[in-house]
Amino acid sequence: MENSYETMEQLEVLQKSLKADCGNCAALCCVGLSFMASADFAFDKAAGMPCPNLQSDFRCGIHEDLRRSGFKGCTVFDCYGSGQKVVQVTFQEKDWRSDADTAKEMFAVFPIMTQLHEMMWYLADAMKQEAAPLLQKELADLLSKTEQLTSLEPEKLKILDVPAHRAQVNELLVKVSEAVRSDAIKRHKGRKSKALNRRNADLMGADLKGADLKGVDFRGAYFIAANLRQTDMRTTDVIGADFRDADISGADLSTSLYLTQVQVNAAIGDCLTKLPSSIARPAYWAKKPRIF
Ligand code: SF4
Known part of the structure; x- marks a missing residue:
């Protein structure tokens, strides 16, 4: 499988793209997700219901005051860049407000895309580790495969076996972790395992x-x-x-x-x-x- 992320710089660029770009999204997280009243969110909000603070231009009406207004969770959340991917690529800039079916599809695909992007983040992080050179090819292949999955059509994304793919990713991440940490353990002899x-x-x-x-x-x-x-x-x-x-x-x-x-x-x-x-x-x- 072709590896399009060979250098540290390319991996850094990839990770930069795996972050929320709200200007190129349509506030999917402010609508699609459910929130419970807590220290992170000031009131209950059901999934699929637009947050009352959301403006018609998809911007947050209290963006500058989120923490002071009891919406700390909104400053913490990051969709790993899945919001802009769903809006710009998967649904090619369709507006979820235009019809109920589009909205339903978008909000169903959004959490799946978030998980795929999160896995890409971890795989990129693993590829940046010099302690695991023998795992580089496997990591690159799995990163490419994960990225390909993000280009699937909504119908295919919705039936994707995400847990199975995550298990595959996780197995490799654990191996990299062991390689990275074994180095540190050797340098700190005397510490109990x-x-x-x-x-x-x-x-x-x-x-x-x-x-x-x-x-x-x-x-x-x-x-x-x-x-x-x-x-x-x-x-x-x-x-x-x-x-x-x-x-x-x-x-x-x-x-x-x-x-x-x-x-x-x-x-x-x-x-x-x-x-x-x-x-x-x-x-x-x-x-x-x-x-x-
Ligand atoms: S408070 Fe603002 S950022 Fe948080 S969900 Fe509502 S509109 Fe979005």
Whole structure:
């Protein structure tokens, strides 16, 4: 299979495209998704119902005040660029407001496309790792295959076996993670292997300030409101970890594996937090070092 992403630059460009571009979308997330009243969203909203804050030009009427108005979740969410893909490519700029059938189709395809784009993000991240050269071909093939799936017609997308494809992707991501972390483990002899396996760990509110966490497998861990200030999280696997309100001020996540924009958006950070080049620093983070 042809590999169209051979260089680090090409992979960086790909990851940049796997981010929300609201100007080229039609507010699919503000309509298609359901929300429950919580700290993230001020009221209940059913799937398929336009948010009352949505304007006729598909822009958010309270965009500048989302956090102050109780819509923090809207500043955290990122569709991995699936919104613009569904609108521009899959439905070729059809307007979901034009007829109910189009709307139904678009909102059915949107979460499927989001999952495919998320998988592409992870595969691109895996391909950027130099520790797994023997897996590059397999990764490139799976990335191409996943990208091809994003071009399917709505009817085919709707019946796609996403869990089966995800399982295939996941198997490869785990192999890359092991290769990346085994390097870190060797450099830190003396650490017990148990300490390096914190999959699905419940670390809600934990105080890990300043900890050396390099090479730890934090797959699916719960860091909600944890103190991760000044931690060293290089080469940690954080796929699926929940960073809501985790404080990563001054922490080093510059080479954290499978870190996403959504995770970073959900965390609290400052100007000293180190992030991978593919992740943007949230505008609402502290511009000065936070004092502890
Ligand atoms: S508050 Fe704004 S960004 Fe959030 S769902 Fe409503 S229109 Fe969209």
